[in-house]
Amino acid sequence: MVTLFDSEVNPTEEANIMEHIQQCPNCLIEYENIKQTLSILKPQQQPNAPFLLKQNIMNQLKMEEQKMSTPKAKTVKLNSRLKKIISVAAAVIVLMVAIPIIDSNTNVFNHSARAANSFIESSIKATQFIKSMVIKLKVRTDADDNFALVGTNYDMVNHTIYKSFENPEKWRIEKSGRTLVYDGSFQYLYTKKIDSYFKATRNYIIAEWFLILLDPEKVLMKEQNNIKSDGSKFKMEEKDGLVYMTITSSAKGNFINDYCKNSSIEESNNRREYVFDKNTKLLKGLKIYILEGKKETLITEIESIDYNTNIDASLFNINLPKGTTWQDLTQEANGEAFKNISSKRAAELFFEGMGRNDWELVSQTYSIFKNKSDKVDKMKAEFGSLKVIRIGEPFKSGLYPGEFVPYEIKLKSGEVRKYNLAVRNDNPNKVWLVDGGF
Amino acid sequence: MELANGRSKLEELERVITEFQDQLFRFAFFRTGTFADSQDIVQDVFIKLYHENNNLDSIKNIKHYLYRSIANACVDYHRKSKKLKFESIDTATLPGHMQEREISENLIQIEEYNRLERLLAELPEEQAEIIRLRVFDNLSFVEIASILEIPVTTIKSRFKYGIDKLKVGITTSKEVNYGL
Incomplete structure (x- = not known):
């Protein structure tokens, strides 16, 4: 094995x-x-060699060879401090392509270290005075689905991001179907379509791609990591007091089955166009395009960013209606019936459970059915007593950590539905959980 | 000096660096957990390679040679770092804001290193190292056997024992979809 x-x-x-x-x-x-x-x-971050590593070695050896011909000269090894400066400089230089950096003979490092110093200092200064930020943006997505979901066939959906940089940091991301709030301690998610309230710790990944926008002053650093790790193409230009940074990336993931292709920014060939204020280094705008051959589709566009604006403190809370409870997303899944089986069997059990109106069984894999609300009752009425027509062979696609199980069901209304059920068992007890797709 | 392939020794070294620098840097990083020391180790190994070999083409398997050299350098690094009680004055004299920025830039990767080392800390080092070589460095079992000079069957069994022990207690954070 x-x-x-x-x-x-x-x-x-x-x-x-x-x-x-x-x-x-x-x-x-x-x-x-x-x-x-x-x-x-598997490491989620794979560091690459610093940008100037090769140049350092080649320069040192060339200098040694030159000095071999002058008997009194000594070979000077770079000290650790200078190496650290170079390391930082290298990081920034990847971005500041306009700065002349490589002089293959002498004094390479003072030049780039100065550039790094200048850039770093202004960037830090810029972030020190930000107290708050409101970003308005449009994303081609389904208002009721994950924040990461995008698609060229969706309409633009308005999103707003609120961020308070005061200690402790707080933020809110909202679109018409979902609201996600971090109150300095926990994340809270409200999903309108199923009228459900979720709670999770800070590090639980819900905001997905939006996390990059929550720290606009770190966009350069985060995108630099992307450039290093996946070889994205990068261009930086300066014009009229603005700095334009364009990054073109290839789709990430396994696309033997291309079901997930172009379903998120990461899973698409895409171009990200950032605009920064040259002086403050603060983000001013962003456009993201999905690239399909010669076709380009605008998928995300920032309409405005306001810094240091007043934000009503109540926005960093979600009020829980009476009789409702927070579902803890970090709670361990423990549905016995969905352990130690294949994803296909899990899908069969899920639909068979709904066919028998066995909501106790179904909620082992889809905990929303434990909730008591009008919308959950409506879902039960819609899916209860369904008939399974066919369950197909599971497949994987893109970056999704679980599997997709094709299915065809007939609801009691007579409607036939044919989709792919998303299930995953990447939890400590390896319980298959229904994650969407019906 | 020109080699048989028509390239100079420096040009040949440049080609070797281009081909191996990222994987060797990663190798060093996942054994030291620091960027500056990993850079030092990789840089020193390439310079030593250049000085100690007149003809880089004559090295039988340069990849294995480099991995062995970096592995040895990492062992030396850990031996020395146990003796080192005080921070070098060179590293202590950086401006505060620069250190802060550098730390923030590398934080994500250092956190990831710490996460993985916490997991591997449960294992005997001989099993942990096989897992690092296979999973982090993406080397095949045959390559690992060649680098460590241990039979492939032993490599596979150590890998399996290690994975079996890690199965218990592993947790991770997840995405949330509920994408109805």
Whole structure:
């Protein structure tokens, strides 16, 4: 089995082992367990060598060779302080392409260190006076779906981001179907369509791509990490007191099945066009395009950013209606019926449960059905007593950590629905949880 | 000096650096957890490679040679860092704001290093190192065996024991979809 997790696997051997695994439940569990453990061990950040590493080495060796011809000269090794300055300089120089940086013979480092100093100081100064920020932007998405979801066929949906930089930092992201608030301690999410209230710790990933906009002064740094790690193309221009930064990236993820292609910015070939104020280094605008061959579709556009504006403190809270409780997203999933089975079986159980109106079973994998609200009752009425027509073979796509299970069901209203159920079991108990798609 | 392939020794070194610098830097980073020291280690190994070999083409497997060199340098680094009681005056004299900025730029990656090391701390070092080589450095079991000079079967069994031990207790934060 370990052979499957080698970076060089004989295809025939792999096919034979996989064939066995598909027929042996114990091996399947073992296989999934190893896969799961490895996915957690896979570094999410892969640092690359500093931009100037190669240049440093080549310069040092060239200087040594030159000095070999002058007997009294000594080889000077760069001290740690200078290396640190160079390291910082390298980071910034990747962005400040307009600054002349490489003089292959002498005094490379003072020049770039000065540029770095200047940039860093102004950037820090700029962030010191920001107390608050309000961003208004449009995104082609479904107002009721995840914040990360985008699609070229969706209409533009208005979003607003509020951020208070006072200690503790607080923020709010809202669109018509969802509101997400961080009150300095916890995140709170309200989803209008299913009238449900969720709570999670600070590090739980809900805001997804929007996190980058919550710290506009760090956009340069974060995008720099992207450039280093995935080889995105980068361009920076200065014009009329504005700095234009354009980054073009390829879609990330597994697209053997392209179901998730272009469903988020990361899973699309895309171009991100940032505009910064040259003096303050503060973000002033952003446009993101999805690129499909020669076709470009504007997917996100910042309409305005107001800094240091008054924000009503009540915006950093979501009022919980009486009789409603917060669902803790960080609570461990423990649905026994959905452990140690395949994703396909999990989908079957989910739909069969709804067919029998067994909401206790269904809520083990889709906890929203534990809630008591008119909208949940309406969902139960809609999906209860459904008939399963077909459950297909699961597949993976894009960056989604779970699997998609094709299905066809007939509701009691007579309507036939045919979609892909998104399920995932990347939780400590490996319980399959329904994540969307119906 | 010109090599048999028509390139000068410096040009050949430049090609080698271009090919291996990122993977070697990562290798050093996931064993030291610091950017500055990883840079020092990789830089020193390439300079040593240049000085100690007249013909880079003559090295049988340069990838394995470099990995072994970096691994040895990392062992030396840990040995020295245990003895080092005081921060070098060189690193202590940076302007405060620059250190702050540098820390913030590298914070995400250092946090990730710390997360992974916390997980691997549960394992005997011989198993942890195989997992680093396989998962972090993406080396094949055969390559790992060659670098560590240990039979492939031993590499695979250590990898398996390590993964089995890690299965328990691993937790991670998740995305939330509920994308109805």
